[in-house]
Amino acid sequence: MGDVGMRSIANLIHWQPPPENLYKINTDVALDVERQIVGVGVVVRDHRGQVMGVSSQHLEVNFNPGVAQAIALFRGIAFAEEAGLVLAVIESDVYTLLI
Secondary structure (H helix, E strand, O other): OHHHHHHHHHHHOOOOOOOOOOEEEEEEEEEEOOOOEEEEEEEEEOOOOOEEEEEEEEEOOOOOHHHHHHHHHHHHHHHHHHOOOOOEEEEOOOHHHHO
């Protein structure tokens, strides 16, 4: 696709804030199948986009991408709850886990 195509796609993706008095939990994963490592990232933001907390973790396991994304969502919810940020909207790039 090249750099131009990737920039065009990136321009279509725009973070939307949660409603006022709520937090948004964004999660993502990175898989290294060869070394059997899953990286999990979590960002929690308020309605102004202010970062309220971040978390990252690597797990030495071999999950398929769907399971890894489900674990990232679970970790994001647990992280927000531990930080006292319980009124939250969850956002992921994995549609099938959210329906």
